[in-house]
Amino acid sequence: MKKIFLSAAAFLMLFSCQNDATETAPEASATLRRGCASHEVLTAQMKADPSLVLRMNKIEAFTEKAMLSGRLVNGKVEIPVVVNVLYRTTAENISLAQIQSQIDVLNKDFNAANSDYNSVPAAFSGVKANVGITFVLQSVKRRSTTTTSWSTDDSMKKSALGIVPTTPTTVLNMWSCNMGGGILGYAQFPGGASSTDGVVMDSNAFGTTGTVTAPFNLGRTATHEVGHWMNLRHIWGDATCGSDYVSDTPTHNTSNYGVPAYPHYSTCTGTPVEMTMNYMDYTDDRGMYMFSNGQKSRMAAIFVSGGARASFGI
Template identity: 40%
Template sequence: MKKRNLLLFILSILSSCRNEEQTDMSQIEISSFNLERKCSSSEALEQRLRSSPELKNMYTKDLHEEELIEKNLESGKLINNETVVIPVIVNVVYSNPVNNVSIDRILSQEEVLNNTFASTNFDIGKIPNLFKPVKAGNIKIRFTVVDFKRRKVPAQIWQADKNLMKTEQYGIAATNPNKYLNIWVVDNLDQSSTGYSSFPFEHGRWYDGVVIRAVNFGVTNKNAMYGLGRTAVHEVGHYLGLKHIWGDTACGTDNINDTPQQKNAIYGNPNFPFYTSCGGTRRVAMTMNFMNYVDDRSMYMFTRNQGNRMEYEVSARGHRSSLRKN
């Protein structure tokens, strides 16, 4: 605990020294949050697959392995028995000083991630009885911010996989993505995206990590659509192997056996039960799943198998086995 407190003290000092243009979130109007949630992880992946035959081959192989992994997870063969602490580097790349997020915002995001993965988030009790049998317990993954960097740049719109995350000349390059979860916090994303992430099979590449629009990062305005820090939870889910619950296609699959099939993305704050139909079967949708598109206050659960899948990715057999606290 003493070491942790010392780290927070040092980070606070560094924050004030590195840049004095940090702006309190109260200066941002609630209206600036009111964009429909759009995660561009799948679109960014498609761009990378088109430009790299090698990566496409890796992706195809990874898809073939998913079904076997899911079967082994259900049988308990691949369950991780130790808690893995992932070290996090936060890279703040901004043009508008209002998006130079404070150390308090950074640490609030760390807290949200840890509470979520421990299943101790404040609204965990809202899970409907229908889905309680499959809710995740303590997912044995935690996160600790070990450093952050700041860089003011001319660009106001962040385009996926461009130079802002490739070189120090234009932005902030990733810090050893084999060892650290890099999170870039940026002004705005193209196509009005709220965030995106790389996937486990891409581990160690120069773009490996999570990118989040500044107004969606950390705990900000609890009355805002995305003010509870859950955009990062959603994107870290992708980073650790999860897909959107509807499989990014009408009535698709996320290759997780305890999430119900869903026709399309669900937005906003839907009432429960919310029904969706696939193949002539009407089901209650798991709207409150973190891998859906609902507002922050309406998402509050992972399933057991989603948790198992993420634990697998940081286990000795997973793509992200090197992600251990140094």
């Protein structure tokens, strides 16, 4: 059994990750690659608040116990969503139709209703999951800003420049803004401060219409980031042959980009076929279309009584 209690140093090492934009200089390749800063943000939060390590260790212990008990969600979880739009240009002030298209994608992806769900290879058909979580758009808040692009310092969530989250203990807050720097989005994991809780996405990767641009034009950036918000790790564990704490996902040696041809073999022990079509990899939107049953159990565990997001109810 994997050990889930980590020292602060080990925890920081496990969850530190590089911005993809810094891995490959812009002039080196014209190919757009997914950039998720969730673990980079987590690293900064733990440096600022060492007690976060202890809180997340407790969440890991509770999650493992809940998964083993088999007593998870007894009914479908419905997540109210508030979308906070920060815009400097007319294009960044995304339409209600674009926002709703993102909610629609989340409802499809988390309920196995996405049209590409049946594209899951036979080797993984036994573990592909209907997570059974739905999302309802509660309201949209907008604010005009002079900020050209936003960093991962949570400034978009503060009253000085951005929009503060709405009742984050019972509402999923999402921010749409111009991220810049090759970052498509980032999420706060369970255990962080409620004042910064939620998911941030670039306006050009929000939904399926309006300002979205390929290859991130199918709304899967939000699916990936909401997965983090529900306590899912990157499928390669943010380390060479690392662990995502899920038993039914193959060990990946690193992240995958674009749309890898199947089967794509890992270089880790046993050379397993990688689940590159999993939402928690780094592939293009059209290359990701499944969660696993293990990931479903991990997400469900945060909503039960005593879970990190139990206030959302079951």
